[in-house]
Amino acid sequence: MNPGEERAHVIEVADRLFYERGIQAVGMAELRREVDLPLKKLYSLFPSKQAIVFAVLDRRHRIWTAGLQERIDAAAEPRARLLAVYDYLSDWFAEDSFRGCAFINAFGELGSQSPDIAERTRTHKDSFQRVLAELVAAAGGQPDLAPQLALLAEGAQTTAAISGSAEPASQARRAAEILIDAQVRAVPERA
Template sequence: MNEINSNDTRDIILDVTEKLIYKSGIAATGMDLLVKTAGVSRKSIYRYFTTKDELVVAALRRRDLRWMHWFQSAVDQAPTPSARLLALFTVLGGWFASEDFRGCAFINTSGETGDPQDPVRIVAREHKQKLLDYVLGLCTDHVSEEHGAIDPRQLAAQLLILIDGAITVALVMGDRSAADNAQCMARKLLDL
């Protein structure tokens, strides 16, 4: 009999938790469903995570790393700073068209918590800050290239609103063209 290594078990638990939460939310993802779907015992889950909250936070942190890597890698393929800012929305459009698109896991899970100090909210805020910092870097490069008088911080904040707005409209309204519309608005902000 092949024994599953402990890192594999932990990864399986995190993978299943992330998928279930992204599909149905935190409240709908009970421990019984996690045990059944992951094919591990409840004892195995609690060996790695003392509470469901701890498990959810770990799964979200893992998603943050993976999502940010994917998003940055895709956007960074554009050849110029201006093109990278527009690529933010091209990449989102591709994601919106994917079969498993269910919106932003961080916005979705934040909506399930009422307390701003809830660990899930904190992870969501950290994710959005990382996204804002990344966009700020792109804006700073754009402003340097264009020698414009645009404030990169203000531009980054505006683009983050367009990004999250597009994600929300794509999910709630089923409007897969939300990324194109947001990109059109970004062009106006960037004066392109």
């Protein structure tokens, strides 16, 4: 493996371990064993465990953003594009590996100790808010609808992780439909 492939392998394995068990529960010695690299090589790829955590969160952000955008892009009209967010959540929550939002998990574990983790979490969540704001604007909704829809999605993520059920996505979707319909009347499709 070249260094780029080794880095990608470490990030993928660390992501799985951190997501399954928590960041603090996984030590560098265990990670080294799982990636099958000497500790010296691991530290040549990443100067610290924190650097690995940041790389994992960056990977999670890219995966989330791409998956969400793909689902949104598949919807034909503005209202359906807003609701596609909750359909994406439903699919994600139904995955056997679902353990909640990696950013919320990292923030809960380390946010008070690591301003950098807290900032990365805020940046990720702000990115989601911007996506919703664009979708709301395209649907003709008022700006305050976007944070309301975000709260439904965030609450569904946490509830689904705790309950072990995908049902919170459907519940959040139904609540989102009510909020959207209260604000957005049939908006003609833009040419």
